[in-house]
Amino acid sequence: MSDNPNHFQLFNLTVTFDIDSLTLAQHYRELQRMIHPDNYINAGSGERLLALQKTAQINDAYHTLKDPIQRGRYLLNLQGYSPSTEFHKDPVFLMEQIELREELMQIQQLTALNEFLTRLEQRMRQLIQQLSHQLAAQQFPTADITLQQLQFFKRLQEEALTLEETLT
Amino acid sequence: MALLQISEPGQSTAPHQHRLAAGIDLGTTHSLIATVRDGIAQTLPDSHSQHLLPSIVHYSSNHPPQIGQTAKDLACTDPLNTIASVKRLMGRGLNDVKTTGTRLPYHFIENAGQGMPKIRTNAGDKSPVEISAEILRVLKKRAEDYLDGELIGVVITVPAYFDDAQRQATKDAATLSGLNVLRLLNEPTAAAIAYGLDQKATGIYAIYDLGGGTFDFSILRLQRGVFEVMATAGDSALGGDDLDRILAQWIMQSAKIPEDAPPAEIRHLLEIARQIKETLTTKDSVLIQLPPALNNNWQTEITRDQFNELATPLIEKTIGPCRRALRDAHLTVEDITEIIMVGGATRMPIVRECVAQFFGKPLHLDIDPDKVVAIGAAIQADSLVGNKKGEEMLLLDVIPLSLGIETMGGLVEKIIPRNTTIPVAKAQEFTTFKDGQTAIAIHVVQGERELVTDCRSLARFELRGIPPMVAGAARVRVTFQVDADGLLSVFAREEISGIHSEIVVKPTYGLTEQEIEVMLTDSLTHAEEDVATRTLREQQVEADRVINALRAALQIDGHHLLKKEEFLAISAALDELLKVKAGQDAKAIKQGIDRLNQVTQSFAARRMDHAIRKAMKGHHIEEFTPGNS
Numbered sequence: 001m002s003d004n005p006n007h008f009q010l011f012n013l014t015v016t017f018d019i020d021s022l023t024l025a026q027h028y029r030e031l032q033r034m035i036h037p038d039n040y041i042n043a044g045s046g047e048r049l050l051a052l053q054k055t056a057q058i059n060d061a062y063h064t065l066k067d068p069i070q071r072g073r074y075l076l077n078l079q080g081y082s083p084s085t086e087f088h089k090d091p092v093f094l095m096e097q098i099e100l101r102e103e104l105m106q107i108q109q110l111t112a113l114n115e116f117l118t119r120l121e122q123r124m125r126q127l128i129q130q131l132s133h134q135l136a137a138q139q140f141p142t143a144d145i146t147l148q149q150l151q152f153f154k155r156l157q158e159e160a161l162t163l164e165e166t167l168t
Numbered sequence: 169m170a171l172l173q174i175s176e177p178g179q180s181t182a183p184h185q186h187r188l189a190a191g192i193d194l195g196t197t198h199s200l201i202a203t204v205r206d207g208i209a210q211t212l213p214d215s216h217s218q219h220l221l222p223s224i225v226h227y228s229s230n231h232p233p234q235i236g237q238t239a240k241d242l243a244c245t246d247p248l249n250t251i252a253s254v255k256r257l258m259g260r261g262l263n264d265v266k267t268t269g270t271r272l273p274y275h276f277i278e279n280a281g282q283g284m285p286k287i288r289t290n291a292g293d294k295s296p297v298e299i300s301a302e303i304l305r306v307l308k309k310r311a312e313d314y315l316d317g318e319l320i321g322v323v324i325t326v327p328a329y330f331d332d333a334q335r336q337a338t339k340d341a342a343t344l345s346g347l348n349v350l351r352l353l354n355e356p357t358a359a360a361i362a363y364g365l366d367q368k369a370t371g372i373y374a375i376y377d378l379g380g381g382t383f384d385f386s387i388l389r390l391q392r393g394v395f396e397v398m399a400t401a402g403d404s405a406l407g408g409d410d411l412d413r414i415l416a417q418w419i420m421q422s423a424k425i426p427e428d429a430p431p432a433e434i435r436h437l438l439e440i441a442r443q444i445k446e447t448l449t450t451k452d453s454v455l456i457q458l459p460p461a462l463n464n465n466w467q468t469e470i471t472r473d474q475f476n477e478l479a480t481p482l483i484e485k486t487i488g489p490c491r492r493a494l495r496d497a498h499l500t501v502e503d504i505t506e507i508i509m510v511g512g513a514t515r516m517p518i519v520r521e522c523v524a525q526f527f528g529k530p531l532h533l534d535i536d537p538d539k540v541v542a543i544g545a546a547i548q549a550d551s552l553v554g555n556k557k558g559e560e561m562l563l564l565d566v567i568p569l570s571l572g573i574e575t576m577g578g579l580v581e582k583i584i585p586r587n588t589t590i591p592v593a594k595a596q597e598f599t600t601f602k603d604g605q606t607a608i609a610i611h612v613v614q615g616e617r618e619l620v621t622d623c624r625s626l627a628r629f630e631l632r633g634i635p636p637m638v639a640g641a642a643r644v645r646v647t648f649q650v651d652a653d654g655l656l657s658v659f660a661r662e663e664i665s666g667i668h669s670e671i672v673v674k675p676t677y678g679l680t681e682q683e684i685e686v687m688l689t690d691s692l693t694h695a696e697e698d699v700a701t702r703t704l705r706e707q708q709v710e711a712d713r714v715i716n717a718l719r720a721a722l723q724i725d726g727h728h729l730l731k732k733e734e735f736l737a738i739s740a741a742l743d744e745l746l747k748v749k750a751g752q753d754a755k756a757i758k759q760g761i762d763r764l765n766q767v768t769q770s771f772a773a774r775r776m777d778h779a780i781r782k783a784m785k786g787h788h789i790e791e792f793t794p795g796n797s
Contacts, residue, residue: 012784027784029394033562034779037591037652041321041350041552043721044714046765047772052651054776056593063589161495 006078007061017075017135019065028062068128069150072135072143081140088145097152104160110167117160124153187553189350190311191358191545192324194300194338196255196381196407197512199223200539201307201322202546203315204555209362209546211539212314220538221310224252225302227289235306244439247273247431249289253409254303256381257296258341259333259677260284264405273431284337284677297679298687300341308347321350323549325541327382328354329402329568331614332626332656333677339653340679344687346702348709350552352653354565355379356386357397358544359510361561362535364390371505372398376523376531377541378486379511381407385489387497387504396564399496399587401489406482408445408513414478415441423458423466433462448472449515476518483522490526496587501527508532510540564589567650571626574611578620583648586616593649597663604636608644612656625676629658635665700754707757711749714761718742718768721775729774741767 008015011027033039035058040051064070076083100120107113127150134143190203190212198220202211211219218237226239227249234242243250251274257265262276262285275288286293304324311319324347326338335352342349356375363369369390377384384402388395416437420427425437440458447454453471494500509531513519524531535543551561566587572580573596583594598608608631615623634642643663650656661667679687689699718738726735745760 010780029396029562030783031780032564033560034783035776036562036564038351038552038563042554042713043717044761044765044768044772046769047717047721047775050772050776052591052649053593054780055652056591056649059589059592060594164491164495 007065007074010058010061011065013065015075015078017068017072017132019071021066024062024065028058031058068131069147069154072131072147072150075135076140076144076147079138079140081144083144083147084141087148090145090149093149093152097156100156104156104163107163108167110164113160113164113167117157117164120153120157120160124150124157127153187320187555188311188315188317189320189546189549189553189555190307190315190322191353191542191547191549192304192307192322192347193355193358193542193545194255194303194324194326194341195223195541196253196379196409197223198380198538199303199307200542201311202539202542203311204546204550209543209550211542212310214310221303221306222252223254223303224250225254225299226250227291227294229290233291233302235302244432244436247435248275249291250435251287251289251294251299253381254296254299256405256409257284258300259331259335259337260296261677273434283675284679295679295683295687297337297341297344297684298690300338301344301687304342304345304347308345319347320553321348321549323351323353323358323545323552324349325353325355325358325545326654327377327379327402327404328356328384328386328397328400328565329382329404330654331404331569331624332571332654333624333675334404335654336675336678339655340684343684349653350549352655353545353548353563354384354386354397354400354568354654355382355541356384356400356510357388357395357563357565358541358548359508359535360386360388360390360395360544361547361563362540362544363508363532364395369506372499372503374490374504374507374527375510376486376490376507376514377402377510378513378519379407380409380513381405383407383486383489385486385493387493387499393560394562394564397566397589398499399493400566400568401493401496402568403485403489406485408511408516410482411445411479411513411516412438412441414482415445415475418478419456419458422468423462425462436462444470445475445516448475449517472517479516479518480522483519487522487526501529504529506532508540510537512538565652565654566590567592567654569614569624570616571648571650571656572613572615572623574613574620580613580615580618580620580623584650590650590654591652593647595645595647598631598644598646599640600634600637600642601639603638605639605642606634606636607632608634610646610658612648612658626656627658627675627678629660631660633667634662635667637664704752704754704757707754707761708749711745711757711761714764715742715745715749718764721771725771725775725778729778730771734771737767738764738771 006015011024013019013024032055035051035054037048037051037055040048064074073083104116107116127146131143131146131150134146190201193200200211200219200221202209213219214221221236222240224236224239224243226234226242226246239250243252261283262278265276265285276285277288277293284296286295308319324338324342326335339349339352356377359375359377360373370392371390373388373390375386375388382402382404383406384400386400387398389398419437419441420429425433444454444456453469455467455469457467504527507523507527507529509520509523514537520531548563550556567584567590568586570582570586571584572582575581583596584592600608610629610631611620612626612629613620613623614626617623631644634644645661645663647659648656649659741764745764748756748760
């Protein structure tokens with residue numbers, strides 16, 4: 001292992017989008033068992049700080065790899081592809097977003113909201129599948145667009161969840 | 169082997185000696201201390217066999233403060249000098265206190281709306297941190313008398329939903345009471361440890377913790393000694409105390425007692441309300457009779473149904489956080505293996521009904537809900553000081569509320585979202601707006617809302633000493649770090665010049681180091697030891713810790729991770745520290761520790777990398793199924 005391993009190497013995983021989440025979680029826990037600050041309570045302040053920083057780094061790497069959107073972005077970055085700063089204006093996608101937003105604004109009942117959230121999750125799963133194929137085929141520009149679209153869905157999902165709190 | 173012979177003759181490191189540690193539940197209504205003896209965690213009683221210490225402090229002009237039951241007995245006769253529920257004031261401002269607790273009967277000192285309010289007592293103005301420290305001192309003494317030795321360290325529990333200011337205030341109180349805090353542990357997590365280790369549990373556990381003044385709900389995944397908090401939510405100003413208040417108000421209205429009744433009467437009514445609430449957990453109705461002092465000829469009966477009606481809106485407020493935590497953890501009620509009930513207020517039948525109904529399954533109440541948190545903390549403390557060899561336990565907790573900074577227009581930019589596993593560090597870059605600007609102000613807030621005014625202000629940081637450059641040229645990288653206690657610290661570095669910016673912190677509700685120093689001096693004026701003795705003692709303890717840790721590290725890794733010159737340099741620094749440690753100069757000991765930390769820095773880093781490699785050893789990339797690449 002090099003001195004500055006990337007997130008995948010840190011957990012001893014192949015650098016690829018489709019990772020086994022159970023293996024990731026298992027390797028994460030094994031690392032934490034060794035490095036977590038709880039193991040260094042009786043050590044000197046320098047070593048304690050180091051354990052804290054390393055654990056924070058391991059946590060960050062874990063959460064990046066666990067989340068498909070962040071993992072996708074990280075992979076693009078590793079491949080040296082810098083994401084487009086402009087949003088790809090796909091009229092069909094934008095129309096869908098506008099309609100979903102309008103639908104969300106009308107929702108007043110928890111059951112309707114749950115149904116809406118389920119649909120969002122389905123669409124996100126489709127896009128993640130698509131992202132996986134694009135990254136495997138090294139189609140970085142189109143993968144970048146899919147990531148942008150996923151980001152839109154994620155924001156919509158967050159707004160829907162905020163609404164859930166006011167409905168209950 | 170030479171490396172193994174560095175301990176001094178007659179000064180054994182005694183690796184298998186049992187080290188004294190304890191867990192403390194610093195509660196709103198009562199506090200407890202527990203410890204592990206002969207492998208069993210148990211709470212410790214006082215000389216009257218009482219385990220629960222009422223979290224009440226009474227101040228007087230001519231006696232030392234009285235704490236616990238004796239203070240509680242004075243609450244009705246001397247309410248202004250008898251401070252109860254101080255936990256509600258920790259890390260809070262006067263405005264919070266006014267809005268959250270309905271008219272606490274104390275004399276608060278206005279501090280120009282800044283910081284934690286002090287309370288005027290016959291013994292002077294007291295900060296909530298000082299008052300909490302009095303409670304901690306009693307518990308410390310109880311444990312040290314019982315164990316017949318000095319505690320190496322303690323784990324203190326805090327509500328999972330406590331923000332940074334509330335956690336810091338708790339830690340400051342411990343420092344003031346002379347306790348070494350090994351870890352601040354979230355209360356629901358502590359309860360999960362108490363249950364989980366008992367039963368070797370595996371599955372997803374929901375912890376519903378309704379205490380005297382706080383409500384927490386946490387979801388944990390338990391798996392072979394790993395306690396992973398998936399999400400937490402709650403309300404740090406909601407608890408059983410609120411039910412007493414609602415009931416007291418109902419009595420006041422019914423008995424036509426004016427709202428501005430004197431504090432002694434209100435205190436008395438709250439006590440009557442608490443007794444009624446407790447009686448109604450087992451009885452269907454209670455006759456309320458007010459003593460002549462309050463209202464001579466008034467009496468009435470209250471049924472459990474009537475009380476439930478008063479309590480329901482409050483208890484329903486706890487369901488929202490349950491729902492949010494489930495959502496954050498991407499789970500539904502069906503995924504929950506078991507529900508653990510914690511906190512005295514969960515004894516109330518209406519609470520149990522409400523929770524059982526929401527989850528649609530029976531509840532777990534095997535361990536006394538008043539003691540379970542302290543027991544969990546004791547187990548964690550025992551494990552942290554190294555008494556539990558082999559039975560490893562790993563806690564992965566989260567930050568309960570998002571951390572953000574103020575941006576243009578009073579908006580919040582989130583830096584670390586809620587339910588992120590701690591420790592965590594996030595860096596953010598800042599730049600200057602004006603030519604030659606040498607300082608940048610950063611306002612850190614905690615909360616979920618978009619506007620700064622709707623979040624809690626934690627601190628204002630001022631970065632100074634930025635080299636003068638044209639506007640926008642400086643690149644200041646600010647790192648926000650939350651440690652395993654959930655406490656925030658901030659570092660800054662100007663990237664181009666590499667200069668570490670000086671950070672001036674103004675905690676919004678916390679205490680500055682100088683304030684703590686003053687309190688420490690005050691608290692020691694009547695004590696046997698003085699500040700100098702205490703500082704020397706602390707440095708000696710720290711030196712011992714560093715020396716023991718280094719010796720152990722050298723024994724394990726010294727021979728294969730150090731070159732001869734490095735080993736010699738470390739040995740020299742170690743000898744130097746051993747020499748100054750025997751003396752009386754606290755400053756020299758501190759310098760010796762710093763020097764040793766410095767020369768061992770790269771050894772520590774190598775050990776850490778070695779540990780990582782060791783953890784991943786045996787895992788080969790080939791072990792993945794072919795379809796995955």
